[in-house]
Amino acid sequence: MNLASSPPSSTTNLKNLTSSDEPEKLEELRRTEQARSQMHKNINKVCREWEGTTLKTNKDVRVALIRISVVLGKDGGALAMMIPFFQMFAGGPLGTGQQWFSWIHMxxxxxxxxxxxxxxxxxxxxxxxxxxxxxLGEMCQQLGSVLGRPSWLPVPDFALKALVTEKQNS
Incomplete structure (x- = not known):
């Protein structure tokens, strides 16, 4: 399946399903992130194309597309991956900490x-x-303060990958 053509095709199929005499609401969640890497630029392009196709749906169908940033909550999400590092007194930002961190509470x-x-x-x-x-550095400082732990050690890529893999396998 081609990622670049799949979303618009899927949305076109949804559009066709809602082109009846009594169209129903069509809501679609779309998560986009701002990033510098080419991979993220491609994902953003695909999301914009998907959104554009969706917004061209039947004029009688209300469309709401929600772009979701990093979700934070007491019981999971990004915090669940960050807190263990802080609890081990090894908390800190990924990389330099200068990256912008867009977030929303659950x-x-x-x-x-x-x-x-x-x-x-x-x-x-x-x-x-x-x-x-x-x-991200400011967010980590606040998290460390709330947890009563320092935020001084940038998290290296290999440690983050190991934790993500462990969470996925459990």
Missing amino acids: DDLMNVIYEALTKPSYQGVINGTAPNPVR
């Missing part, structure tokens, strides 16, 4: 999704993110 995301599903005024592309991104 409760806020649930509210955005609920509003998008229930309020007709929610349509088009909706950013599911906190209004002010922070530098």
Whole structure:
């Protein structure tokens, strides 16, 4: 399956299904991230194409596309991968810490999704993110402060990959 052609094709199929006499709401969640690497640029391009195809759907169908940033919550998400490092007094940002970190709390995301599903005024592309991104280093300093742990050690790639692999296998 070709990633670049699959999303628009899938969305076209959804469009065809909703082209009846009584169209129903069509909501679609889309997660996009801002990144410098070519891989992320390609993903962003595919997401924009998918969004563009979706927004061209039947005019009688309300479309709400939610772009979701990194989700933070007490019971999982990105925090679940970060907290163990801080608990071992080895917390810190990935790399330099100067990267922008866009995030949203799980409760806020649930509210955005609920509003998008229930309020007709929610349509088009909706950013599911906190209004002010922070530098990753600043976010790690705050996390360390909340946990009573230092935030001084940048997390090397190999350690992050090992933790992600362990989480996926458990």
